[in-house]
Amino acid sequence: MLSVQQWALRSADPFLGLAKHVPFTLQRWVLEAAVARLFSASVNEGAFDLLQGRWLRLEVSDLQLGWCITRNREGLRMAARAPVDVCIRGNWREFVLLASRQEDPDTLFFRRRLVIEGDTELGLAMKNLIDSLDPDQLPPRLWRSLCRVGEVLRDDLAQQATAKAS
Numbered sequence: 001m002l003s004v005q006q007w008a009l010r011s012a013d014p015f016l017g018l019a020k021h022v023p024f025t026l027q028r029w030v031l032e033a034a035v036a037r038l039f040s041a042s043v044n045e046g047a048f049d050l051l052q053g054r055w056l057r058l059e060v061s062d063l064q065l066g067w068c069i070t071r072n073r074e075g076l077r078m079a080a081r082a083p084v085d086v087c088i089r090g091n092w093r094e095f096v097l098l099a100s101r102q103e104d105p106d107t108l109f110f111r112r113r114l115v116i117e118g119d120t121e122l123g124l125a126m127k128n129l130i131d132s133l134d135p136d137q138l139p140p141r142l143w144r145s146l147c148r149v150g151e152v153l154r155d156d157l158a159q160q161a162t163a164k165a166s
Helices: 004-010 012-021 024-038 040-044 092-099 105-110 120-132 140-165
Strands: 056-060 065-072 075-079 086-090 114-118
Touching: 004 012, 004 140, 024 040, 024 065, 024 075, 040 075, 056 092, 056 120, 086 092, 086 120, 092 105, 092 114, 092 120, 092 140, 105 114, 105 120, 114 120
Parallel strands: 056 086
Antiparallel strands: 056 065, 065 075, 086 114
16 A cells, blocks of 8 residues: 555656756756755865866756756856757656665666666766765755655665566
8 A cells, every 4th residue: 555655656756747848048047046045165175176067957857857967167057059068867766765865876877777878978077976875964854755765766666676576
């Protein structure tokens, strides 16, 4: 039987899918502000300098969303389209599992649940950077919420795998 949290997450796809209808200008404004706040220390320490003059594209395949990200003098910047050096692609659940540290990044990539295309050296460096970011730099409520969603996703995936094996 599904828990309320599992039911909510399984029902999230249609609602999350509406995000593709949000104008990119608004997406960029919200995401750049959030990234600037959440990763300001890491950006100031030079952690994202490997993106200087280079472009990373993050694609959330099941939601048909994607953002191109680079590092310039002002910080991390986004564009709808750019000549990308590397693309990291996956479904929203995999990105949440990665961000909440509920799934090992190498496992997600090895099992092709997240895919790196293009400059794999840059892609692996970005994967390692994301994995090395200190969750203590996130607002505690955000980190707890992200972890809770990740735990429910992990448990739901395990329950689905068990049901398939039966």
